[in-house]
Amino acid sequence: MEFTRIPNPAPTPNEARKAAIADPGFGTVFTDHMVTVDYDEAKGGWHSAQIGPREPIALDPAASVLHYAQEIFEGMKAFPHAEGGLALFRPEENARRFNSSAQRMAMPEIPEELFLDAVKLAVETDAAWMPPVDGGSLYIRPFMFASEAFLGVRPAKQYKFVVITVSTGNYFKGGINPVKIWVAQGYVRAAPGGTGAAKTGGNYAASLVPQAQAIENGCDQVVFLDAIENKWIEELGGMNLFFVRKDGSVFTPPLTGTILPGITRHSLIEMLQEEGLEVREEPYSIDQWREEAESGELLETLACGTAAVVTPVGTVASPDGEFTIGTGGIGQMAMKMREKLVGIQNGHLEDKHGWVMRV
Numbered sequence: 001m002e003f004t005r006i007p008n009p010a011p012t013p014n015e016a017r018k019a020a021i022a023d024p025g026f027g028t029v030f031t032d033h034m035v036t037v038d039y040d041e042a043k044g045g046w047h048s049a050q051i052g053p054r055e056p057i058a059l060d061p062a063a064s065v066l067h068y069a070q071e072i073f074e075g076m077k078a079f080p081h082a083e084g085g086l087a088l089f090r091p092e093e094n095a096r097r098f099n100s101s102a103q104r105m106a107m108p109e110i111p112e113e114l115f116l117d118a119v120k121l122a123v124e125t126d127a128a129w130m131p132p133v134d135g136g137s138l139y140i141r142p143f144m145f146a147s148e149a150f151l152g153v154r155p156a157k158q159y160k161f162v163v164i165t166v167s168t169g170n171y172f173k174g175g176i177n178p179v180k181i182w183v184a185q186g187y188v189r190a191a192p193g194g195t196g197a198a199k200t201g202g203n204y205a206a207s208l209v210p211q212a213q214a215i216e217n218g219c220d221q222v223v224f225l226d227a228i229e230n231k232w233i234e235e236l237g238g239m240n241l242f243f244v245r246k247d248g249s250v251f252t253p254p255l256t257g258t259i260l261p262g263i264t265r266h267s268l269i270e271m272l273q274e275e276g277l278e279v280r281e282e283p284y285s286i287d288q289w290r291e292e293a294e295s296g297e298l299l300e301t302l303a304c305g306t307a308a309v310v311t312p313v314g315t316v317a318s319p320d321g322e323f324t325i326g327t328g329g330i331g332q333m334a335m336k337m338r339e340k341l342v343g344i345q346n347g348h349l350e351d352k353h354g355w356v357m358r359v
């Protein structure tokens with residue numbers, strides 16, 4: 001599909017852009033353009049692909065997304081590459097996951113090629129927004145929502161696919177800090193048969209109250225347990241978990257439909273296996289977590305996702321008290337995996353798996 005190009009009549013002046021990207025933090029320094037593609041069942045599907053100025057989107061007050069939450073998104077990054085230009089990390093995986101989220105939310109799939117073309121176009125157009133800071137990236141947010149004005153309950157017939165980009169600094173200002181985790185009390189993120197494996201806004205809405213409780217209790221993030229037995233560890237609000245044990249085995253919760261199949265998770269499984277560790281996609285319980293942390297059998301717990309890459313979990317807290325993982329600091333494996341992954345992404349390490357796509 002051809003993209004119509006609409007120039008931004010008032011791009012951010014060079015000086016203002018340079019000032020904004022000098023220390024962009026996360027999630028507020030938006031670039032000048034956005035890609036949009038519309039979907040209309042009556043028009044035969046996807047049409048009107050364009051890249052134009054980033055601007056508000058007019059919505060009818062009855063747009064389905066505002067009432068019944070048909071919405072999905074992806075989170076990916078473009079990195080400066082050692083050999084020049086920019087690099088995407090496994091973007092085909094994002095395209096595939098976007099379509100499996102679409103299936104679950106009764107939304108139309110988007111051809112993988114169209115998804116990837118839209119992402120590449122967004123990144124190329126606003127490449128000047130790459131922050132000149134160590135660990136900086138262009139964070140890419142593709143999303144789709146139901147735009148049809150209709151209050152009956154059924155899948156909408158009109159949708160909008162959008163890609164915006166955000167200039168993003170090092171997530172770990174002042175170095176990596178181990179996170180403190182709160183165990184969700186009385187709330188779950190996802191249940192069997194629900195939408196936990198789809199990257200949809202509603203899962204995040206459901207996580208906000210328990211996340212606020214984590215903050216009230218002096219923690220950084222909340223960990224969710226399974227909805228049936230309230231016993232098995234699932235994941236954080238937006239990151240998957242790995243448990244590294246002294247005997248060389250690593251546990252990560254299996255993909256049974258209630259956790260999000262992270263691309264970082266998938267990559268880490270392969271990287272940990274390359275380190276000679278035995279990765280087991282098997283349930284790991286909250287009791288086992290505490291017991292093995294206290295006995296010293298558990299060396300590390302790693303949280304992983306696109307935004308924060310790999311982050312060590314230092315302490316776990318609940319109304320029953322706290323326990324510390326290892327020394328409570330930054331474990332060896334967390335550091336090693338983080339450096340390896342970042343090295344592959346920015347081209348400083350060999351990309352044996354063909355994970356990097358240059359743009």
Ligand SMILES: *Cc1c(COP(=O)(O)O)cnc(C)c1O
Nearest residue numbers: 237238239260262263264305306
């Ligand atoms: C996006 C997301 C992740 C991490 O996925 P990556 O592909 O590694 O970025 C983990 N959990 C949830 C709930 C997510 O939404």
